[in-house]
Amino acid sequence: MKNILEIRHLSHSYGNEISIIKDFSFILKDGEIASIIGASGIGKTTLLRIIAGLEEPAEGEVRIKEELVSSKNFMLPPEKRNLGLVVEDRALFPHLNIKKNVMFGINNIEEKESLTRYYLELFKVLDLEEKFPHEISAGQQQRVAFARALITDPDILLLDEPFAALDKRLKSELHLETKKIFKEKGLSVILVTHDEEEAEYFSDKILVFQEDKIIVR
Amino acid sequence: MSPILIILFSLLGDYSENWQHIYKYVLTDYIVNSLILVSGVSTLVIIIGSVTAWIVTNYQFVGRRFFEWGLILPLAIPPYILAYTFTGLFDSYGTLNEIARSIFNLQQSESLFPNIRNIYGAILVFSFTLYPYVYLICRTAFLNQSRSMFEIGRTLGLSQKLIFLKLALPVVRPALIAGTMIVAMETLSDFGAVDHFAVSTFTTGIFRTWYGMYDLTTAMQLASMLLIFITFCLVIERMSRRNASFSTISSNFKPTSVKKVSSQQSILCFVICFVPIFIGFILPILEILNWSLRLNSGFFEKHFFSISFNTILLSVFSAILCTFIAMLINFSIRYQNSSTIKSINPFLNIGYAVPGLILAVGIVQLFVFLDNNLLNSFEGYFVTGSIFGLIFAYIIKSYALANSTYEAGYQKISQTLDDSARILKSKGMNLLFRVHFPLLKTSFFTSILLVTSEVVKELPATLILRPFNFETLAVSTYIYASEERMIEAAAPATAIILIGLIPIFFLTKMIRASRLEGRK
Numbered sequence: 201m202k203n204i205l206e207i208r209h210l211s212h213s214y215g216n217e218i219s220i221i222k223d224f225s226f227i228l229k230d231g232e233i234a235s236i237i238g239a240s241g242i243g244k245t246t247l248l249r250i251i252a253g254l255e256e257p258a259e260g261e262v263r264i265k266e267e268l269v270s271s272k273n274f275m276l277p278p279e280k281r282n283l284g285l286v287v288e289d290r291a292l293f294p295h296l297n298i299k300k301n302v303m304f305g306i307n308n309i310e311e312k313e314s315l316t317r318y319y320l321e322l323f324k325v326l327d328l329e330e331k332f333p334h335e336i337s338a339g340q341q342q343r344v345a346f347a348r349a350l351i352t353d354p355d356i357l358l359l360d361e362p363f364a365a366l367d368k369r370l371k372s373e374l375h376l377e378t379k380k381i382f383k384e385k386g387l388s389v390i391l392v393t394h395d396e397e398e399a400e401y402f403s404d405k406i407l408v409f410q411e412d413k414i415i416v417r
Numbered sequence: 418m419s420p421i422l423i424i425l426f427s428l429l430g431d432y433s434e435n436w437q438h439i440y441k442y443v444l445t446d447y448i449v450n451s452l453i454l455v456s457g458v459s460t461l462v463i464i465i466g467s468v469t470a471w472i473v474t475n476y477q478f479v480g481r482r483f484f485e486w487g488l489i490l491p492l493a494i495p496p497y498i499l500a501y502t503f504t505g506l507f508d509s510y511g512t513l514n515e516i517a518r519s520i521f522n523l524q525q526s527e528s529l530f531p532n533i534r535n536i537y538g539a540i541l542v543f544s545f546t547l548y549p550y551v552y553l554i555c556r557t558a559f560l561n562q563s564r565s566m567f568e569i570g571r572t573l574g575l576s577q578k579l580i581f582l583k584l585a586l587p588v589v590r591p592a593l594i595a596g597t598m599i600v601a602m603e604t605l606s607d608f609g610a611v612d613h614f615a616v617s618t619f620t621t622g623i624f625r626t627w628y629g630m631y632d633l634t635t636a637m638q639l640a641s642m643l644l645i646f647i648t649f650c651l652v653i654e655r656m657s658r659r660n661a662s663f664s665t666i667s668s669n670f671k672p673t674s675v676k677k678v679s680s681q682q683s684i685l686c687f688v689i690c691f692v693p694i695f696i697g698f699i700l701p702i703l704e705i706l707n708w709s710l711r712l713n714s715g716f717f718e719k720h721f722f723s724i725s726f727n728t729i730l731l732s733v734f735s736a737i738l739c740t741f742i743a744m745l746i747n748f749s750i751r752y753q754n755s756s757t758i759k760s761i762n763p764f765l766n767i768g769y770a771v772p773g774l775i776l777a778v779g780i781v782q783l784f785v786f787l788d789n790n791l792l793n794s795f796e797g798y799f800v801t802g803s804i805f806g807l808i809f810a811y812i813i814k815s816y817a818l819a820n821s822t823y824e825a826g827y828q829k830i831s832q833t834l835d836d837s838a839r840i841l842k843s844k845g846m847n848l849l850f851r852v853h854f855p856l857l858k859t860s861f862f863t864s865i866l867l868v869t870s871e872v873v874k875e876l877p878a879t880l881i882l883r884p885f886n887f888e889t890l891a892v893s894t895y896i897y898a899s900e901e902r903m904i905e906a907a908a909p910a911t912a913i914i915l916i917g918l919i920p921i922f923f924l925t926k927m928i929r930a931s932r933l934e935g936r937k
Contacts, residue, residue: 249568252568252571252572253571254568254571277571277576278568278571278572279571279572279573279574279575279576281572283572284572285568285569285572287565287568287569289563289565291563291565291566291568291569292566293566293570293584293587293588294588295587295588295590296587304570304573305572305573305574307574348569348573349569349572352573352574354572358572
């Protein structure tokens, strides 16, 4: 399997504060699912944001498909990295209906309709396509967020606590469905979570963020 | 409501020959000019207000902290004063053209700056004094947008520029429409600036019909048409505000982060934010200073003190009265939970949207009716042309300000406090003055200051309703400017601007507070 993501000697800190990520290196293979677990404020989301290009690393570099995307002196903008991102608060665009939210990242006019329909069906939200985000439930919103992120066929899917706001029943329902989709599509995924069980369920690799080190399990 | 209803009922009455004349020759001008004015001003305020709000909210650049509140400074200058200073600056013998002649060795017949006394000049004047309404409303909306939404947008292929155009702006559309509608209402209501630039609009038409043709009925019929148009704007504004579905705030809301920019981009951001303040605030202040220096010792003459005294007395009295009314109404709503008062209160707020000129026409009609039918035991007119009319108009126009201040204050006082006080046998006025009043002191004084500064700026209603030979700062500025005695207009104009800075001070405090909240 090829390396889809390579992180080399990455360090990061906020202002003059103590560094939150220190000399961290990691490789994610194509089709692998890795989870990041650890206490709040320890740098899990920061690592995800550095991979996404939303934050600049202080030291080290990030490569996607062997291409350098982040280093101290170079930053490929997030829109050029071909990544998918799903966050806890869904961040659906409130002025667009569900269908338009899902097709937002597609530029190919010919495929737009068919792809959108496929992903709406895949995540069981086709009947909601005309509704607006505030008109559907949290679970349905999260399904839409997954559909919107996957429709662009991202090289890596970044998930920042996507199931945290859901109740237990919805969570296990979505766990089952999303894992099946990830595996069927051979997606490379990085999942940030507080929930150790969730991490165990999804992952091929688990990164445990501790105060002074990061352990890869 | 009665002054407004009186005006609307005029539509059902007879139409005079003057109406036929207006309908045939000038009504189209009024409609077309008003539409050009509103569309031009709306377009410019949307661009200036939204772009500056976006830059200030999202980028770290030179002077950002100043611009956060500095961009609202033009609100201190009423459009009519900006219009007067613009003519002083850009007329063919105006200050800037004179400077240009001496720098570029131009002939006396040549001018570098074009004539500003036209509809395009009026569009610029309104845009650069009123854009802060859009800026304020957009800034609040941008501050409330979730960072996650923009980050997702970036991963879905949008550049930073496209994030603004395709995500940020569409999401704040309801707020943007609401702000623009306020600007449209202010533009349509104005009299001083359009009159000075000789642009025929509804307000100048109403004034001319009344004072030129002495035809109050036709003036009221014209006023009704304007009122209907303004009501339309008001309805859109209210509907836009109600559209909460565009809110992106969720329980785990992450505020937008401020991005550092390169030094070139920082200069660009500085220039974009500085230009509106320069045109809308610094330039007019410089011109007024120029007039003041030319006036020498005459700046603070006896007449100035007399009109300042009139203005302050009238505005403070109206403000106290208006604040007490708002306090009593809000207290009644809370204490008695009366559905009648609750349902009446929103109607009392409509006054702010009614143009001063229309309000004045309605009040004159109402007072003439009262004098002729109910107060006819007094010799001559008792309330018509008296100071009562002015105070009445000011209260109607400013009630919304006082009410919103009290509503905000009451929201912060827990109902359990009232319950405890009532168990301790404090009720009615006792509860109001022993418990609520001390807690709402800030609301009380804020309301007085806000209403005072609003009343000081009010021109058309004062011009029409003032008693004979009674002048205020606004009227005095108008009279001097209409006689092209700009230098003499400096003193009252300066006083109006200084008083206009009072609400800016409060808004600045609010902006700082919102920034601190954003960081939490």
